[in-house]
Amino acid sequence: MEAIINMVLAQMQPLLNGHQLKQLAITLQAALEHDRQPPKEDPADLLALFLTAKEVEGCSPKTIAYYRTTLEHMTVAVAKPYTQVTSDDLRSYLSDYELKRGAGKVTVDNIRRIMSSFFSWLEDEDYVVKSPVRRIHRVKCAQVTKEVLTxxxxxxxxxxxxxxxxxxxxxxxxxxxxxxxxxxxxxxxxxxxxxxxxxxxxxxxxxxxxxxxxxxxxxxxxxxxxxxxxxxxxxxxxxxxxxxxxxxxxxxxxxxxxxxxxxxxxxxxxxxxxxxxxxxxxxxxxxxxxxxxxxxxxxxxxxxxxxxxxxxxxxxxxxxx
Missing domain, CATH: 1.10.443.10 (Intergrase catalytic core)
Known part of the structure; x- marks a missing residue:
């Protein structure tokens, strides 16, 4: 950022006096720092935007409702802005969910997939720098042979x-x-x-x-x-x-x-x-x-x-x- 400011000041030096150059430097620094700050988020608004995107992609109302319930529960449990959620936060959430509810591995992995979809969307839309779910690998589930009809x-x-x-x-x-x-x-x-x-x-x-x-x-x-x-x-x-x-x-x-x-x-x-x-x-x-x-x-x-x-x-x- 400083290199950009110095380059602009050097180009403008023949045209501005010392006071004007100083004001230009202050203005450029404030503008560039503002652009680097992540946008303010309202969790409810971001979740609504994500669900709208999934609806446009063709997800059924039943799937949308499942996404909403899962992500709302995660949001309340983690109790952090999405920009501050870490991989460890989500690992702890999944572990607690499995222990407290006696959930199976398939259920836990479904939650992981939904969180991955959500945070990947936040990343694509520039609400977060990097999805914290990237470091959380797929949950290994036992392969059970299910019965068929004779x-x-x-x-x-x-x-x-x-x-x-x-x-x-x-x-x-x-x-x-x-x-x-x-x-x-x-x-x-x-x-x-x-x-x-x-x-x-x-x-x-x-x-x-x-x-x-x-x-x-x-x-x-x-x-x-x-x-x-x-x-x-x-x-x-x-x-x-x-x-x-x-x-x-x-x-x-x-x-x-x-x-x-x-x-x-x-x-x-x-x-x-x-x-x-x-x-x-x-x-x-x-x-x-x-x-x-x-x-x-x-x-x-x-x-x-x-x-x-x-x-x-x-x-x-x-x-x-």
Whole structure:
């Protein structure tokens, strides 16, 4: 800064007297020091700006709410302006959160990722010089093999259905692997029965085609033939006025089917994981499974797909013995 001031004073010396040069030096020093100071921050305003940016990027209201709650809790717990928050502050916060709440490693790492996103945004927008989360590494989480549905269990769920709607829901989830949120947003006009495909609205408001089998086509045809309402939704409530099913409706119905058929704990996401696992097991390229499921990153697909260990053994004998 001093070098810049001296350079300007040297250039202006032939044009100004001593008093004017002195005033110019004072003015330049004050202006440059002001520019070096970080902008005054209001935590609530900065958080609101960050959430607006995430909304523009296409994050869902549910994700925005999760970000807000997580960051508000962190802000209160750390009790420092964002410009003064250090890596040690955030490490202590994560450690205390895990101990006091008995949180799992996955939850703690989710909080770390949200804080990383927030402070990286503050850095990009010049509110902080450097994100303190840069020095906090990813939390190592145990890789737990999650259960998938067997062919027998899927058949039991089919047999347990007492109405055509539930059977059509089971078939749609089993053959497409779509998210339950995508399922309930489907309209009748989104479904091309002849081509056995439909267009769903996935995360980030991204549309993608998904495909179903002939059995699903028959079940949907049977279900729609019994419909005599004007509701545009593909799947509607059975009692009272026809209304679009909610995520909670679907989850409750499938959970109930799991109990009545002795399949055990069943939820819509289990169908998605089952489809991914079977697709990989039967040799579908992982990139195509990624497209099928609508994952932005292939790492997410790999976490869903647990390759059958028997096939790994068979491949070992085929290629390595």
């Amino acid at each position: 062919d027998e269990q899927v058949e039991s769920l089919r047999d347990g259905c007492t109405c055509t709607r539930d059977l059509a829901v089971i078939e749609m989830l089993a053959s497409t692997g779509m998210r339950v949120g995508e399922l309930v947003r489907l309209d009748i006009d989104d479904v091309n029965l002849q081509g056995r495909e439909c267009v769903v609205m996935g995360k980030g408001n991204k549309q993608r085609p998904v495909y179903f089998d002939a059995r699903t086509k028959l079940r949907i045809n049977e279900y729609l033939a019994l419909r005599h309402d004007d509701c545009p939704a593909l799947f509607v409530s059975l009692r009272g006025e026809a209304k679009r099913m909610t995520v909670g409706n679907v989850e409750a119905r499938i959970r109930e089917l799991g109990k009545t058929t002795s399949v055990g704990r069943v939820h819509p996401h289990k169908f998605r994981r089952t489809l991914a696992t079977r697709a990989i097991d039967k040799g579908m390229p992982i990139e195509q499974v990624q497209k099928l499921l609508g994952h932005a990153k292939i790492d997410t697909t790999m976490r869903y797909a647990m390759v059958n260990q028997n096939n790994v053994k068979a491949s070992h004998r085929k290629y390595l013995e």
